Amino acid sequence: xxxxxxxxxxxxxxxxxxxxxxxxxxxxxxxxxxxxxxxxxxxxxxxxxxxxxxxxxxxxxxxxxxxxxxxxxxxxxxxxxxxxxxxxxxxxxxxxxxxxxxxxxxxxxxxxxxxxxxxxxxxxxxxxxxxxxxxxxxxxxxxxxxxxxxxxxxxxxxxxxxxxxxxxxxxxxxxxxxxxxxxxxxxxxxxxxxxxxxxxxxxxxxxxxxxxxxxxxxxxxxxxxxxxxxxxxxxxxxxxxxxxxxxxxxxxxxxxxxxxxxxxxxxxxxxxxxxxxxxxxxxxxxxxxxxxxxxxxxxxxxxxxxxxxxxxxxxxxxxxxxxxxxxxxxxxxxxxxxxxxxxxxxxxxxxxxxxxxxxxxxxxxxxxxxxxxxxxxxxxxxxxxxxxxxxxxxxxxxxxxxxxxxxxxxxxxxxxxxxxxxxxxxxxxx
Numbered sequence: 001x002x003x004x005x006x007x008x009x010x011x012x013x014x015x016x017x018x019x020x021x022x023x024x025x026x027x028x029x030x031x032x033x034x035x036x037x038x039x040x041x042x043x044x045x046x047x048x049x050x051x052x053x054x055x056x057x058x059x060x061x062x063x064x065x066x067x068x069x070x071x072x073x074x075x076x077x078x079x080x081x082x083x084x085x086x087x088x089x090x091x092x093x094x095x096x097x098x099x100x101x102x103x104x105x106x107x108x109x110x111x112x113x114x115x116x117x118x119x120x121x122x123x124x125x126x127x128x129x130x131x132x133x134x135x136x137x138x139x140x141x142x143x144x145x146x147x148x149x150x151x152x153x154x155x156x157x158x159x160x161x162x163x164x165x166x167x168x169x170x171x172x173x174x175x176x177x178x179x180x181x182x183x184x185x186x187x188x189x190x191x192x193x194x195x196x197x198x199x200x201x202x203x204x205x206x207x208x209x210x211x212x213x214x215x216x217x218x219x220x221x222x223x224x225x226x227x228x229x230x231x232x233x234x235x236x237x238x239x240x241x242x243x244x245x246x247x248x249x250x251x252x253x254x255x256x257x258x259x260x261x262x263x264x265x266x267x268x269x270x271x272x273x274x275x276x277x278x279x280x281x282x283x284x285x286x287x288x289x290x291x292x293x294x295x296x297x298x299x300x301x302x303x304x305x306x307x308x309x310x311x312x313x314x315x316x317x318x319x320x321x322x323x324x325x326x327x328x329x330x331x332x333x334x335x336x337x338x339x340x341x342x343x344x345x346x347x348x349x350x351x352x353x354x355x356x357x358x359x360x361x362x363x364x365x366x367x368x369x370x371x372x373x374x375x376x377x378x379x380x381x382x383x384x385x386x387x388x389x390x391x392x393x394x395x396x397x398x399x400x401x402x403x404x405x406x407x408x409x410x411x412x413x414x415x416x417x418x419x420x421x422x423x424x425x426x427x428x429x430x
Contacts, residue, residue, distance in 0.1 A: 027157025
C-alpha cells in the first residue's frame with residue numbers, strides 16, 4: 001500500500017511533495033502499527049467494560065480538543081511556510097494558546113462530568129485524559145506542522161512515530177500493574193507529556209526558542225476560529241456517538257462500536273497521509289479560486305476513490321477475523337464493521353472536497369457545513385442509539401458522512417457556476 005500511494009504522489013505532484021508524502025506515509029504507517037498494538041493490548045487488558053469506560057472518556061474530551069489549540073497548528077503552517085522567520089512567534093503563541101485554553105476546558109469538563117459521562121469515569125481519570133489530549137497531544141500537530149512548513153517532512157513524521165510508540169510503551173507498562181481505566185489514564189498522560197516536552201525542546205534547538213507576542217494572540221484566535229470549529233465539528237460526528245452509546249445504551253456497546261470504527265479509521269490512514277502532503281498545494285491552487293482547487297482535487301479523486309472502494313470490499317471480507325484479533329468479547333464488533341465498511345469510500349471523497357474549499361479561502365463554508373452535519377449526527381443518534389444501540393450508531397455514521405459529501409459537492413458546484421468558463425479556461429492554460 002505505501003508503495004502504491006508513493007507512485008500516486010509521484011504522478012500527481014513534483015518530487016519535493018512526493019518525498020514529503022512518502023515520509024508522512026512511513027510515519028503514519030509506523031504510527032498505525034504502534035496505535036493498533038496498544039489499542040489491542042489495552043482493549044484486552046481492560047475488557048469491554050473497562051475499555052468502554054475509557055472510550056467514553058476520551059470521546060468526550062476529544063470533542064473539545066480542537067478548541068484547545070484553536071487552529072494554531074494551521075496558523076503555524078500558513079505563516080511559517082511563507083516566512084520561516086515567523087516560526088518562534090507562531091510557535092510560542094501556539095504553545096500559550098494550547099496550554100491556557102486546555103486548562104480552561106479541563107476545568108469545565110470536570111464540572112460537567114456528572115451530566116456528560118457514566119459514573120465509572122472518575123474525576124482523576126477525566127483530568128488525566130483531558131490534560132493529555134487537550135494540552136499535550138494538541139502540541140504534537142503544532143510541532144509536526146512546523147517541521148512541514150520548514151520542509152522537514154522526516155522530522156514531522158518522527159513526531160507522529162514518537163507519540164504512538166510512547167503510548168505503546170505505556171500500554172506495556174500496564175501489563176506490570178493492576179490494569180484499570182484509571183491506571184491507563186495515568187500512563188496515557190505520562191506518554192503524552194513526555195512527547196510534547198521533548199518535541200518543543202527539539203524544535204527550539206533546531207531553530208530558535210519560542211517567543212510569545214501577545215498582540216498577535218487575538219488575530220490568531222480570530223483566524224483560527226473557523227479551523228477550530230471545522231475540526232470540532234468533525235470530531236463531534238466522528239466521536240460523539242461513542243459517548244452517547246456509553247450514556248444511552250451501555251459501555252459494552254460503546255466498546256463494540258469503537259473497536260469496529262478503529263479498524264475503519266486505520267484504513268483511512270493512507271488517505272490522510274496523501275491529504276497532508278497535498279494540503280499546501282491546495283492553498284497554492286486556491287489563489288485562482290475553486291475552479292483551480294477542484295481541478296486539482298479531481299486528479300486526486302480518480303485514485304482515492306479506487307482506494308476507498310477496494311478498502312471497503314476488503315474490510316467487509318475480513319470482518320469475520322476481527323474477534324480472532326480482539327478476542328471473543330468483541331464478537332459483535334465484526335457485525336459493526338460490516339455495517340461501517342462503506343465509510344472509507346465516502347471519506348476518500350469528502351476529504352478532498354473539504355480541502356477544495358479550504359484552499360480557495362472558503363474555510364468558513366466548510367466549517368458551516370460540518371457544524372450542520374454534526375448537529376444532524378447528534379439529532380439522529382438520539383433516536384437511533386436509543387432504538388438500535390451500536391447498530392443505530394453505525395447507520396448514523398453512514399448517513400452523516402454521506403450528507404457531508406453531498407453538501408460539499410453542492411457548494412463546490414455553486415462556486416464553479418459562479419466563476420464560469422473563463423476560470424476553467426485559465427486553469428486549463430495554466
